[in-house]
Amino acid sequence: VQLQASGGGLVQPGGSLRLSCVASGSTYSIDTMGWYRQVPGKEREGVSCISSSGGNTYNADFVKGRFTISRDNAKNTLYLQMNSLKPEDSAVYYCAAGILGGTWTCPEIYGMDYWGKGTQVTVSS
Numbered sequence: 324v325q326l327q328a329s330g331g332g333l334v335q336p337g338g339s340l341r342l343s344c345v346a347s348g349s350t351y352s353i354d355t356m357g358w359y360r361q362v363p364g365k366e367r368e369g370v371s372c373i374s375s376s377g378g379n380t381y382n383a384d385f386v387k388g389r390f391t392i393s394r395d396n397a398k399n400t401l402y403l404q405m406n407s408l409k410p411e412d413s414a415v416y417y418c419a420a421g422i423l424g425g426t427w428t429c430p431e432i433y434g435m436d437y438w439g440k441g442t443q444v445t446v447s448s
Contacts, residue, residue: 324348326439328418333445338408344401344418344439352422353437356394357381357429358403360414361441369430370416371403375423381430386412408446415441 330342346353357372371392372381380392391404401418419435421427427434 324350324353324420324437326418326420326437328416328439328442331416331442331444333447334408335448336408336410336446338446339404339406340408340444342403342405342416342418342442342444344403346399346401346420346437350399353399353420354423354425355427355429356401356418356420357435358392358401359417359419359430359432360412360444361417362414367417367432369432372429373401383430405444408444410446413444413446415443417441 325347326344328344334340354375358370359367360370361367370383370386371390373392373394377394389407393402418439420437422436425436
């Protein structure tokens with residue numbers, strides 16, 4: 324499985340962005356998916372997670388009420404709608420996925436089965 328994130332860019336504080344992550348390959352094996360972010364010199368952190376059906380979601384406290392995770396399994400695509408962006412949200416955002424029957428639990432920061440290339444989000448005036 325390959326994961327490719329896109330949708331990042333430069334946005335002013337208070338603005339919005341929508342990230343997408345397209346999965347390709349053996350997508351039938353994908354279970355939970357999540358978004359992570361990382362800034363240089365800091366550990367990666369879990370942002371949001373979603374179950375295979377989309378019925379269960381998790382959002383880190385620092386994004387609650389601002390970010391919404393969703394997925395379209397028919398399109399093999401994961402989304403992150405980011406509203407009310409703050410400068411501290413600036414980071415490279417990555418998508419991750421676990422396989423059915425696997426041991427990884429989102430938002431654990433290691434142990435995911437698939438990790439995609441990131442997309443840069445910069446929030447600045």
